Structures are given as structure tokens and as C-alpha cells.
Amino acid sequence: MFLESHVWLCNQVHIVVSESIEAHKRTISELKAQGGVCLSDQCQENTLGSVIVNGKKSVWPLTKSEGLKANG
Template sequence: MFLESLVWLRNQVAVVISESVVIHERAIAELKAQGGVCLSDQCQQNTLGSVIVNGKRSVWPLTKAEGVDPNVRG
């Protein structure tokens, strides 16, 4: 699982992506304290996709925490 939020700050959209709820909420709070406005909040469940970083497309990898569910026996 990962959390994704879009925050409008200083005429730009900041994208915050986190695996931890606590760290994500802290980052959003800091951006809001600087005058940011949260445009969207999403929670993605174990998806593998691609992101664009510095104009280049790259794979968004699953981490061990996202790829393995400790409650499921294989």
C-alpha cells in the first residue's frame, strides 16, 4: 500500500508519495503550514505502474512490505 497526495503550493503541484501513514500525514501538514492546499488524497493497494521523474518514465517498484502480505500463506 502507498499513499499519494497532490498539494498546490507556490503555483506548483507537489506530489507526496509515502508508504507510511504517519510520515505522509507529517509531510502534508508541513506543506499545509507553508500555505499549501491539498488537491487530492489516494490510497493505492499493491499496484505496479510507472511514474515520470525528471521527465523520464521509470517503473514504480513494489517493496517487500508492499509485495508480501504477512496474513496470506503461500
């Protein structure tokens, strides 16, 4: 499981991705205290995402546990 939020702050969208609910809430609170506005909150279960690194798209585990399983 991971949490994903989008926060608008200083004319930029900041994306916060966390596995820990407490850490996620703390980070969102800090961004809101600086004047940020939360645009969206999502919770995903066992989802693999993709990321572009150096121009190449690859599947990337979004949770530590999935990454550990993939690496043995």
C-alpha cells in the same frame, strides 16, 4: 499499500508518495503550514506504476516490499 497526495504550493503541484501513514500526514501538514492546499488524497493497494527515466518508460515498484521481491 502506498499513499499519494497532490498539494498546490507556490504555484506548483507537489506530489507526496509514502508508505507510512504517519510520515505522509506529517509531510502534508508541513506543506499546509507553508500555505499549501491539498488537491487530492489517494490510497493504492499493491499497484505497480511506470516511470520515465532518461526518456525510457519502465515499470517501477511503488513500495519497498515490491522492490525487494523483484530484486530477490
